[in-house]
Amino acid sequence: MIERTSKVYRILRRARNQIIIRAKKLSRVDKTTYVHASAIVAKDLVTEEYAFVGRSCEIAPLTFIGRYTMLATGTAIVGGDHLSTRVGVPIQFTGRPEQLATKIGRDVWIGRNSIILRGVTIGEGAVIAAGAVVTHDVKPYVVVAGIPARFIKTRFSDSSDNTDHSKIINGPIISPIFAAPLIRYTIK
Template sequence: MALLRRQKKLKFVHRTFYMGKGVRVSGDLRAGRYAYIGPHSIIYPKVTIGDYTMLANDVSIIGGDHDYLKAGVPIIFAGRGLLSPTNIGKDVWIGAHVKIKAGISIGDGAVIAMGSIVTKDVEPYSVYAGVPARKLKDRFDDHKDLNKHRAMLENSHDQNAFDFEMLCK
């Protein structure tokens, strides 16, 4: 598995995708509009990152576990299992130093707290934290806010849907 260090070699990312210094990603990374990967992150193959999703610094999406059940064969020579796809939805925020097991699905709008270890799928619009990561609460308490937010994401295909200069002030 070759991990790339240069964004120029990535064929399946949107032109607005950005990654920080020292990031290593697989060449098959798929990333949507305004997706961001923070410095020193490591992203294994078969990962899809949705629109408007942020991964903070030192996030790792890792997997391909070694086959440790072969009797009489040292683990280093036993080979690796198949790597399952990892899907991270739209508008997700993953905090610094989070570790994500390959094959996990993280739903749209989810938030993963700093330092968490994600070993199971994450529900949409939920906040998770801990080792292992567990659901703390829903991101929105009010269904009206959730529906408004979902509608905004669905209509965001329009380049003028957001005033990014205003949002960055």
């Protein structure tokens, strides 16, 4: 088995990423971005360095994902693509409103099976809890959860940490350090 921390692993991972990015025709996705093969991604997706799009994600058109941002399994960026207020016309025949861009800042963590409605802006450093439904903009460095997503707490206990962290994630690219595999425990 190849160690996840080895140079060979990094080379193979990058090669795999490039094959998937080319197959999905994602010309505006950074070469360091990871897009899982099962993700359904609009061809106009734009990502910065080391973005991560996990298994079974769905990403609508006009989406931007910042550097170091992670979308966990089942994250969906959807909605805002049907009109529903025309009396006497079934929704599927009402046409489409103006499409809104979705912007996800740098170093955002979006938890498993979260739904982000199109047109939302998520500030840098934010954390979206698993299963949350984000219907409004999210401020930088906050944690939100629930349906609809609501403020839970700030990410860092000291607001000066926001400034220090922002300098790091907006500075020179950080070389990746991939997590070691989980230790398997046997219960007796």
